[in-house]
Amino acid sequence: MSTADSTRVTGLLPASTRVVELGETFSTALAGRFLERLGAHVTRVVPTGEEVELDTLGPRLGDDKHGPSAAGVWLRQNKDTIDLDPRAPEARARLDDLLDDADVVLIAGTTSRWSEKGIDLDDVRRRASGAVIGHVTAWGDDGTRTHLRSNELLLQAAGGFMNLIGSASREPVRLGSHPVRATAGLLVLDGVMIGLFHRQSTGQATSFETSEFEAAAHLEWKIASVFQTGQPIDRRGDEGGGPLVARTRDGHFGLFFTPRDWDGVKEMLGDPRLDDPRFATPGSRALHERELKELVEETTLPMSKKELYARAQARSIPSGYVATMSDLLDSPQYRARDFFQRVEVPGVGAGEIPDAPWAVRTIDDLDEEDGA
Amino acid sequence: MSGLLQGLKVADLSIVTAGAAATQVLADFGADVVKIESGNRPDLYRLGFTGDKGGSSDLAFPPFRVANRNKRGLAVDLKTEEGHEIARRLISRSDVVVENFRRGAIERLGLGFADLVALRPDIVLVSISSQGATGPNRGFTSFGTTLDSLGGIQSLSGYDADTPTWSSGRINYPDQTANSLAPAVILAAVMAARADGRARWVDMSQRETVTSLLGEHILATSLGAPNPQPDANNAPGALGWLSRCLGDDQWVAVSLETREDRSRLHAVVGDADAGDDEALRRATDAWAAGRTRDEAAAELQAAGLAAAAVVSGHELLEDPDLHERGWWQTVELAEGGTERQRGPVVRFAANDPLIRRRAPHVGEHTAEVLAELEYTADEIDALLARGIVSAPQATTTPN
The missing domain is CATH 3.40.50.10540 (Crotonobetainyl-coa:carnitine coa-transferase; domain 1)
Structure with missing residues (x-):
């Protein structure tokens, strides 16, 4: 074992x-x-x-x-x-x-x-x-x-x-x-x-x-469900509301947002050209996605993906960076939660694997935390 | 109520699919799941999201009907003292409370773990959240789909290193992983609490759930391997691609794992060097272009190759194997007629009926649930009149 x-x-x-x-x-x-x-x-x-x-x-x-x-x-x-x-x-x-x-x-x-x-x-x-x-x-x-x-x-x-x-x-x-x-x-x-x-x-x-x-x-249970109502079936890539995946200096950032977050996104990126009417509505942003991405990347390319993440979260915009395995292994959130288990692989070395994604606490644990 | 989970009582504060489709599994197998909503601000999934096809009725959005079947609906204003008392009574008779609010919300409602333990010393609270109840990012906001990015799977998916690709808003893989895992964890916690009489709080992180299923890549990278990159339809050790077939957006998937596979494919598509993967792929593309998707898949499979037609989810409604297994479930609609919904998570030998009731309207069972909580008919009418609880117009107070 x-x-x-x-x-x-x-x-x-x-x-x-x-x-x-x-x-x-x-x-x-x-x-x-x-x-x-x-x-x-x-x-x-x-x-x-x-x-x-x-x-x-x-x-x-x-x-x-x-x-x-x-x-x-x-x-x-x-x-x-x-x-x-x-x-x-x-x-x-x-x-x-x-x-x-x-x-x-x-x-x-x-x-x-x-x-x-x-x-x-x-x-x-x-x-x-x-x-x-x-x-x-x-x-x-x-x-x-x-x-x-x-x-x-x-x-x-x-x-x-x-x-x-x-x-x-x-x-x-x-x-x-x-x-x-x-x-x-x-x-x-x-x-x-x-x-x-x-x-x-x-x-x-x-x-x-x-x-x-x-x-x-x-x-994938939703397409069959919607199909039976006679509504059009979704096609790959046509759903709108998807993330604009922008390059950063160290990887990629997934710009997820709702229509009501758009003003916050503009503020976060700080580029007045985003006020252009071509980007004013979800439909027009989808229509001009390529231009929008080019514009957004002018801001994001010099930045780190984690810097953008901090900016987005400061505005409660539900965006996130595209995390590599190294990012996950370095994640302060995961480290704070003791998410990784250490394993020894014979002939290879000491590595890490993800633990189960749940943590169990009792009321005694809560009392101890309150007393600490 | 019958079923393998008969006797399990669930106070369900969960919404959308990460939580609500988890408690759907419990309801499918006979648990009494009471969906608790605010009459003014019900589960936002009732009307769908951007890109979804909701409607004006609270049951118009088809996926909502799936994720909430077999449940009862209670509409109550938890921000009033009397509404809070209703929740406390319900929870004191429940095995488990399930919630997936933003961190801190359940405590602000006065229903945090310590509050629940005061009501019932062996209660289970299962909290499903974006990044967990502890840690520096516990308050961060996300969609389920944001966790495609943050959980790591997007960094492995796409056509190449420049196109990290999400699972799509419709699939929303991170929500599906959470609602697939949560039923098991809920049941394990309830069994533990029943066994020793001690309450449990299960803190489940959706981001961690996505990462927890990528252990092979986490381990390899932790041992010094470079970060894996998106590699189209290939897998480590297996060459894979899709060839376009006759018709609009029709594809067949082909996977080659061994030298023998390459020889077999060469024998089928011909006109290529079996030792040259790129030439084999081009020959397969040319060969498939003159065939339907299903013809191509059948010929490749008959040659012993790993191949399959790429289908859309709606085509599974006519899939012969799913039909033979009775997988699809017929469910009555509120306005009449029926629809088919996805089947059980697994098929048990004990063949209890899976569907007992359709998804509830907001507060459809308010009066029924309050009566079980020993409110009198007069008290229920008064609570309805004052807007503490709500119910659809046609609902009457039970005698």
Whole structure:
């Protein structure tokens, strides 16, 4: 087990909570990661010799192009790992013991794939009859896509997600990292907690299924909703009210604002040419966006993005800079909130990963803060 | 009320989607969620935002109807003493209060954590905010979408390093991450409070939520790797692009991860050196230009390639797999007729009906909720008459 240090209080589950990850995808690994941050003991069970997807994802750590996958190191922190051959009787007995004791079992991959590896998922469900069982696949355990390959780009494409992202004059463009599969992991976490709540209330275990494809549909839920009213469907880049992303001397600044903030934006930028009637209304600003951006950048290019952020926030304008990973690691806000965990990566060095994005306090904590 | 979360009572002060779509998940699974609004200043999401298609009715905006289904509506003026007493009574009978106001607002309403604990010693308060309840930027203002920028994902997204790209106002990815994570955290906190009788305050930062899902890049950069840049539709270790197909704005997504993938694609599109990625891409573009999006995706998939048609969200209404799984939910509209809304976050074996009621009008259940809080019919009428609470015209006091 690799161990991440942290000072933030995130635990809410009893330390006796046992989670078994049977197989691994980005989404189940993320759900397991947050279960660990909630206080559970998480054990990964990986069939011997199986190529695990997380190990194939970039970026890789260290100078070696075959170094460890950063996603693997991050999402496996504080978890136990057991490699076992499901067809070997001793290994199978060990798996059965884990399932007997499990409160939560997360199964990654289709029933047919597990059958090929010698594991009948119905047997798993019978064995872990007291546990909340979540079964997660890429496209669904059955259906027209079950046999298809999957990755983040394809999920963003097929789930209606990326069609809205990018410029009207260019192709849709994906969001970076793994937002659909990460969201699938969060929804799996919801399913686990719904199941645990039900078990706490009634003593009854339950099970659920989902797919990363359904998570994509869950994420982009508004177009279908508006479409049924007969209103025009949004096109990529035509929504208005979007940020004007301006260059600064050290990166980019996202100028988000409402129509009522426009006077504050002009004051913040301090350029009287912004009073031009071409920029007076949201519609005219959209029509003259290129000229507006050129004008705005005359002010922003010599400035730092954080200087602009301070100016905007001083006027309660809801704008923000485009934060790089370095910006986030240096963020005073994140540092003040102990958001990062320190991890040791063997052969590479000491690095940091984000902790869970919640902090738990009790009334005693509040009293201590008041007394401090 | 039935469902897996039967017995869970939620006093819901949350608005828009970061909070309201989180409590929607709880309501979907049987929690009793009372949406508390001011009659004069209800949830601003009822009428949509800039670029959205709201209307004059408080239920005219379709996404509002989704994020607030299965809830009951209570309209009360919390700035009056009597309105405050109604909130206190409701909260004293609730497991959890959920809010996503600007920092400091809940305390100014006299409903901060310490106030709530005085009402109920095992209460849970879940505060979903832009940057959290502590730290030097806790009072900073943002839209959900501003957090595309501040949370880091915009720095990874776009056509190239000069075009950092947001998730769009319609998707608003930061709000979706918050409302996807919050139900789990709410439930974990309620279980903990029920187990030991101690109150919990869960301070959840939307900005942190976005960053918390970028751990691979945070780790790599912390170990000395350069900041990652937008790289169009590629991913680390995988070449990806979209090829334009027949029709208006129609695309097929292609992803190549191995040498074998390149050979397979070469066999399909021909006319290129399988070892030259740029030539393969050009050949694929030419090949796809003569096919429909769905034809192109099917041919590439049949060859064992990682490919998919790029669809719009509205096309998922006819998706065969979502239909087969009963994912879409049919919901009655207030003015008659029905619409389909997104399905559950996950599908449970216990097949309780997901939709029990449509989203409420402002204060639609005011009288019903007040009666449960042991206000008499005369008291309710007096509160309505004095504007302490409000309800739609047709609502009558229950006997």
